[in-house]
Amino acid sequence: MGNIVVSPHDKEGQHHMMATPTSNNPNGGSAATAKNKSEITVLLLGAGESGKSTLFKQVQFFHGVGITHDQERIELIEIVRLNVLENAKNLVAATQHLNIPIEQPENRETAKLIINSLNTNDLEDPSWSKRLYSLWKDAGIQKAYENREKFQLYDSTEYLFENLDRICSDKYVPTVVDVIRTRTKTIGITDMKFDVGDGKQLRLVDVGGQRNERRKWIHFFNTVDAVVFLTSLSEFDLNLYEDNGYWRVKESLRVFNEVVNNALFYKVPFVLLFNKRDLFEKKIATKSFSKYFSGFNEAEEKNPVACIEYMTKLFLNEITEHPLDTVSVKTLSAIDHDNSKQVFEEVKQFIMTQQHRE
Amino acid sequence: MLNDEHSTVSTPRGSSSKQSSSDRIETLLSEYKFRIEAIFDYSPARDTFRKYLKKVCLNEEPFMFYEMVENYQKTRLDKNRLELAADIINQFIVVNSKHELNMSMAIRNEILKQHAQILEKNQNLPNLELLTCPSDLFANAQDVIFTELKQDNFPRFVRSKEFKKFIMKEFKKNETIFEMLGDKKDDDVVSIDPHSMYLKEHNETTADCPLIDTTSFYVTPKDYELVKEIISTLSDPMKWNVVSEKSGSKTLVSTKAFYFNEKEGAYPLTCSTGMYTGQHKQFFHVIFSPAFEKNMKRIFKTRFQLEHLKIDASKGIEFPNTVFWGELNAPIIMKKRELVVARTIIPDQYDPETGQFNRYVMLQKPTNHPECPKKDSTIRCSLYTAIIAEKKTADTMRYYIFDTVDFKGSVPKFVINKASKLFAAGINKMLRSMIKHKIDETQLLSCNGTLEIMKEHENYLREKLTKEMEHNQADSNEEPKGELSTSSLKQSVEDSSTHESQIPPNEESNIPENNFEQ
Numbered sequence: 052m053g054n055i056v057v058s059p060h061d062k063e064g065q066h067h068m069m070a071t072p073t074s075n076n077p078n079g080g081s082a083a084t085a086k087n088k089s090e091i092t093v094l095l096l097g098a099g100e101s102g103k104s105t106l107f108k109q110v111q112f113f114h115g116v117g118i119t120h121d122q123e124r125i126e127l128i129e130i131v132r133l134n135v136l137e138n139a140k141n142l143v144a145a146t147q148h149l150n151i152p153i154e155q156p157e158n159r160e161t162a163k164l165i166i167n168s169l170n171t172n173d174l175e176d177p178s179w180s181k182r183l184y185s186l187w188k189d190a191g192i193q194k195a196y197e198n199r200e201k202f203q204l205y206d207s208t209e210y211l212f213e214n215l216d217r218i219c220s221d222k223y224v225p226t227v228v229d230v231i232r233t234r235t236k237t238i239g240i241t242d243m244k245f246d247v248g249d250g251k252q253l254r255l256v257d258v259g260g261q262r263n264e265r266r267k268w269i270h271f272f273n274t275v276d277a278v279v280f281l282t283s284l285s286e287f288d289l290n291l292y293e294d295n296g297y298w299r300v301k302e303s304l305r306v307f308n309e310v311v312n313n314a315l316f317y318k319v320p321f322v323l324l325f326n327k328r329d330l331f332e333k334k335i336a337t338k339s340f341s342k343y344f345s346g347f348n349e350a351e352e353k354n355p356v357a358c359i360e361y362m363t364k365l366f367l368n369e370i371t372e373h374p375l376d377t378v379s380v381k382t383l384s385a386i387d388h389d390n391s392k393q394v395f396e397e398v399k400q401f402i403m404t405q406q407h408r409e
Numbered sequence: 410m411l412n413d414e415h416s417t418v419s420t421p422r423g424s425s426s427k428q429s430s431s432d433r434i435e436t437l438l439s440e441y442k443f444r445i446e447a448i449f450d451y452s453p454a455r456d457t458f459r460k461y462l463k464k465v466c467l468n469e470e471p472f473m474f475y476e477m478v479e480n481y482q483k484t485r486l487d488k489n490r491l492e493l494a495a496d497i498i499n500q501f502i503v504v505n506s507k508h509e510l511n512m513s514m515a516i517r518n519e520i521l522k523q524h525a526q527i528l529e530k531n532q533n534l535p536n537l538e539l540l541t542c543p544s545d546l547f548a549n550a551q552d553v554i555f556t557e558l559k560q561d562n563f564p565r566f567v568r569s570k571e572f573k574k575f576i577m578k579e580f581k582k583n584e585t586i587f588e589m590l591g592d593k594k595d596d597d598v599v600s601i602d603p604h605s606m607y608l609k610e611h612n613e614t615t616a617d618c619p620l621i622d623t624t625s626f627y628v629t630p631k632d633y634e635l636v637k638e639i640i641s642t643l644s645d646p647m648k649w650n651v652v653s654e655k656s657g658s659k660t661l662v663s664t665k666a667f668y669f670n671e672k673e674g675a676y677p678l679t680c681s682t683g684m685y686t687g688q689h690k691q692f693f694h695v696i697f698s699p700a701f702e703k704n705m706k707r708i709f710k711t712r713f714q715l716e717h718l719k720i721d722a723s724k725g726i727e728f729p730n731t732v733f734w735g736e737l738n739a740p741i742i743m744k745k746r747e748l749v750v751a752r753t754i755i756p757d758q759y760d761p762e763t764g765q766f767n768r769y770v771m772l773q774k775p776t777n778h779p780e781c782p783k784k785d786s787t788i789r790c791s792l793y794t795a796i797i798a799e800k801k802t803a804d805t806m807r808y809y810i811f812d813t814v815d816f817k818g819s820v821p822k823f824v825i826n827k828a829s830k831l832f833a834a835g836i837n838k839m840l841r842s843m844i845k846h847k848i849d850e851t852q853l854l855s856c857n858g859t860l861e862i863m864k865e866h867e868n869y870l871r872e873k874l875t876k877e878m879e880h881n882q883a884d885s886n887e888e889p890k891g892e893l894s895t896s897s898l899k900q901s902v903e904d905s906s907t908h909e910s911q912i913p914p915n916e917e918s919n920i921p922e923n924n925f926e927q
Contacts, residue, residue, distance in 0.1 A: 130560050235560045238511050239468025263509040267467045295514045388647045
């Protein structure tokens with residue numbers, strides 16, 4: 052890891068080392084026991100906001116178990132609106148912390164209401180669509196948004212504000228894309244099963260990614276047949292939600308190291324997904340990538356392929372125990388349906404072939 | 410108004426069977442929106458939720474925290490509260506604590522900071538009775554944790570088998586359990602206007618698609634290809650959202666938007682589809698029935714035919730078309746709205762054994778006509794409809810009705826709502842309710858030249874196909890495929906070859922029964 056320069060505002064954070072498994076087959080017997088099993092358990096792992104749940108939702112959708120009916124999606128209206136409110140609150144709070152004034156008096160009025168009294172029921176009113184949109188377009192809020200690496204903000208902020216007229220309508224029913232784009236912090240564990248042919252079922256397990264959540268991962272380590280590890284390409288300028296002074300890339304690398312080298316996963320097929328490629332490409336166009344990685348050639352920092360190659364090397368360098376021929380690396384844009392479908396299909400194929408080799 | 414007619418339609422499966430109690434619960438479950446607040450207020454429900462969180466989600470901490478904070482807030486004596494506060498902080502808030510909560514650093518630090526201030530304030534007090542500890546110390550964190558439960562775990566809980574089991578048990582004791590824990594969903598919300606709902610979204614995900622062949626003023630084979638392509642995507646949940654589903658029929662709305670021409674806006678497409686006991690041709694005859702005509706008068710104030718185009722390959726007219734003008738019924742306050750459409754009926758999947766076509770497709774698209782130029786005083790709308798009826802077995806058929814309409818200009822929402830209900834879903838209901846009645850074939854109406862076009866097209870194809878068939882039998886050995894160049898015949902051949910892997914076109918009984926099967 053010598054070639055990584057720690058982010059300027061990084062300080063040593065508390066490490067949540069995952070408990071050492073108290074398994075009686077430390078040589079990675081899980082894959083062996085998986086032989087002839089009718090259920091293949093695949094774990095989605097990764098730090099917070101790496102896109103595990105987004106991919107999980109996509110897989111649900113293309114296996115027809117997602118929330119495809121209006122009846123069910125009606126239940127999510129409040130959640131989408133909560134997302135809007137949280138985003139608005141975070142932006143307003145950021146203008147205060149960053150000392151950026153909100154320019155228009157009527158937008159300042161709106162900001163006050165958002166912080167103090169607004170709730171999701173109020174949003175069912177087209178006039179709020181106008182007010183919130185006007186706030187979003189305020190020069191002050193936009194300036195804060197441009198500096199969003201300095202505070203915590205969801206990736207879907209822009210999407211939600213651009214769709215306010217729909218979301219604030221009294222006839223609003225969340226669409227599939229709304230469901231995909233809504234940020235919900237996963238707490239605990241959730242899973243789904245679907246047939247993959249050959250009389251086999253794939254059980255996909257989604258987990259929370261923040262530090263405290265990782266203690267729960269261990270419950271599944273004994274029964275895992277494959278691991279899909281996600282990391283966000285676009286987090287190179289961001290710090291953690293649960294620890295504002297800790298660089299996300301460093302955290303991702305650390306978690307990856309702990310997982311990939313875990314004795315229980317020895318010989319288990321392992322997929323590393325570099326997610327949020329779409330956001331990443333947009334980001335490096337305006338932000339310096341090399342500023343965060345001293346080992347990276349500055350002249351290449353606008354070239355996404357070179358950047359991703361560099362990131363790949365960083366992650367693969369972490370692997371000390373796991374056999375490299377059972378590791379697969381791919382990039383992904385989980386919010387993109389077609390891309391998710393294609394990548395997940397490849398992941399599935401990789402896992403199935405690896406299983407076969409056993 | 411259409412609902413009354415619809416409710417009398419019997420379902421294809423037969424509506425007699427009694428609902429089992431499990432089915433009834435299932436239905437009720439889908440009709441109610443449950444509230445986490447109500448679950449929290451009813452202790453048996455709360456316990457079920459708690460057990461679910463612990464066992465299934467491995468996420469009991471928020472619940473334990475929530476209850477401890479409740480307890481904290483109820484505690485009267487400041488000194489006791491102070492002790493409890495320290496306990497809560499050590500168990501839930503401190504990093505690496507036993508039940509550490511998933512919370513942002515900002516919230517955690519805010520609590521720790523406040524707590525430190527409280528401790529400082531309480532130092533060096535002359536009297537323990539002067540101790541203070543504010544009861545709202547954890548209020549913000551509790552709110553956030555509750556909201557997160559509501560967003561992440563709760564929706565999963567109400568769909569879980571654990572919740573269903575609980576509800577079934579409760580329901581036996583108390584039939585009002587549903588009212589207690591939730592609200593009945595508003596039916597109206599479900600049949601939402603699909604247009605405004607999806608209007609913006611397509612920009613985010615997928616590019617708009619052409620819906621019609623813009624190179625021609627008439628309905629062409631390319632138009633037919635487009636609709637077939639659309640049908641092939643119907644089973645993809647990312648491309649279609651189910652708006653309603655009942656008694657064997659379904660209404661869906663496309664997530665993609667389609668345009669008539671690239672300059673104007675794109676709109677989602679509505680589709681009604683279903684199976685029906687009956688003849689597919691009879692289904693089509695409904696369109697020409699006096700009863701249907703009566704219903705169409707609710708939509709159109711006036712209609713008249715402008716032109717009948719016969720098949721003429723030399724002019725590029727491969728399907729017979731009728732072009733007609735219509736004025737829509739609209740509230741007086743609105744500007745007049747009119748439209749010009751080109752319409753055809755395509756008989757397809759000819760079965761030489763019965764001499765029948767196993768599929769009929771009616772397609773209409775917006776067009777222009779020199780006799781009805783656009784006027785400033787009226788607004789020209791665009792209407793697209795495709796009705797497909799195909800034979801499944803001897804006495805069952807499947808139909809698809811697609812449509813989208815662009816009213817142009819500003820239209821009050823209630824009008825759009827009414828209209829979108831009237832179209833695909835409305836036509837679906839009308840057809841389904843009318844098909845029961847025996848249709849007297851001698852009473853069929855022209856329907857602005859549509860009936861004539863259907864007959865013309867049928868005769869044309871039958872003649873063509875018979876000729877080809879005879880021709881094929883004459884020199885059946887080396888028949889190059891390319892010679893079957895009549896567009897419509899080629900149509901059926903292509904269908905059969907793509908779906909049934911290379912069947913020689915001269916083998917009689919191999920025209921596939923159903924190409925649209927998904």
